[in-house]
Amino acid sequence: MRIGTPGFIPARLTEAREARRIPSKAALARRLGMSATTTSRWEDETSGQTPDNATLIRLAGELGVRPEYFLRPPFHSDRPTFLRSLASTLVRDLDFQKAQMHWLQEISFVIGHYVDLPEVDIPDVLDGASYTQLRDEDIEEIALRLRRHWQLGEGPCGDVVAIMERIGIVVAAIPMNTTKLDGLCSWSPIDGRPHVLLATDKMSFPRRQMDAAHELAHAVLHQAVPAEEFQVNLRSIEQQAFRLGSALLMPSTTYPKDVRHASLAMLVSLKERWRVSVKAQIKRLSDLEIIPEEFSRQLYKLYSAKGWSKGEPLDQHWPIQPPRALRDSLNLIVENNVRSKADLLATEFTISSTDVEELCGLPPGWFDRDAAEVVSLKRHPADGPGVHYDDAEVIAFPDRRPHPWSGRSS
Template structure:
């Protein structure tokens, strides 16, 4: 009789399989050359069957994690993960993003043992009310209150990702290999900190701004929404997040004053100032009642006819900034000899170095590079200066301006 591995956690196997986009237990079994029934039992918490040590090592190698990965509890929560779950989105893509979010939460929790991340500074804008009671004017007011609380003024917004990190939100960016998912937001069940994962696919700065503001809105408005309500009220929740994100980027007190004669040319000009896409501006003008619905539809048709749905002018004018908090924290840990790179991989992180590098925004191969040693040059005091400085005389240039 083969003896399994004590402490094996089936949910971790499911998580790793989904993080590798392996669509089913049967697909994993084929990759291992094993029975589908066997791998299914490993993911079933009620079966009591687990892989033995040798098989666990094979499993870890196939999924590119350390064997210890399957012995640590997962970072799962009863709170929902906020993502734009579209009917056309593959279940495999949705599961991949949720698994990556769990890994991001685990990484930031580990880093938090050594580095004090910024405290979470998200004000209670609901004041005990339910998000279901919010009206459009309430959301507009919340956007202005957030700007005042974070001292952002009422002009064009700076880099939203930097703002999110400053107020204690952990942000990461990874390629999602699909245009159906732009980002997701979830609160960690361990440290009660919001985490946001943004896509890098077909990215531009205006799109990054809106995606980040959308996920920021989820963190502000929907942190207490239970899973069953999220599924039932998805449409309302997404509409609220988009409205708050738009209001945050284009405040009702200032943005409309820049809009004189709405047209694509004018909105393109405003894009340079507000760093928001033309498409998002059309929606914002319609939401504020500045343009009627029939005119917004005309603008959308003209927008599509120009081919801007595939990319707007000026999209690549501004560099897309990357999150810095996790990257800088790991560099700080290693450079100050708190833990070495090898030590971190051997004892703290159970996922691969490539996964940590991707989620933390580190250069590929960062863990394999030797840490640079900083050498301070000793100042020589026994050498006499060879150049003697004397007082200088200031000579004025002659005034050659024409005389009247």
């Protein structure tokens, strides 16, 4: 009789391996010093073979998870995950991104037991139509409707990540360790809430604005896309997301009025106001037929000649604020003594503290720090009877600045 671990879920081993960018079962076997056949059988749901308890503990240590991780069902959904699958992108990088998304959804699910995240506020803009029926003019109108619904006005957009969190989308931003991954959008199989994972590699605020708006567009337009249609219609789906994201950031009713003449210098000036990259602006002007395609190609060539593909002017002009919803929720749970940090790691989260900190935007080592205690200052006898701590009166310093019409100097 084979001795294994009852309840072991092979898909969880696959997920953990992909989250650690271990490219194959054989590579995992080499790290464990075991037979590749053995580890392959652990990931095969039909084999019936599972690691014994001692090996399970060793496996968990190698993959940086708790042993209980392998006993909980994975957060896999039948709905598609929207990511920009490039031919040049390594499969293991895409698998890593999807595995991190599953972990983000698991963290969100745990936090949802203790904190009410904002309700999802994504209106039905398709009105019963299919995304395949959308024309460019439909997408432009949808962008204006969304701005009105979310009360964004028609001027430059604020921080898109903050807007997404306000309307109930869970957002995280982590390094992907490759410049070929931007972001992805997926829906939780538990509550149907959209989750967005953004890459922080070589990130600037204007670039993040476009990446976030792109994923927001997927959440608006493509939540009903069957998984089997995703790869077939990937090109048109991505074009729609980019068009809507651009229209959200640069409304057709206002942005064109700021373009007095299309030049790189003018677009840099507009970048300061609209906080959108020069490259995205060139594309937007072409989409709106404000400039002909030939002229847009000339602008792209000049853009490349200036070396802006590696970094544009003003890219670092604005600080990037990390997503806050999950971070603030965990702080709220701990500060109100709902659960301690140790409890959360021991019973709720099965991935490592480092993974939770990264996906929630917490500072490194947050789980290792004790929660801050509020203390009161002790009264000192030398303060004397003339010092009053209760019902204190605040006395303002006299204004010694010269009066604007007195003619006197200080």
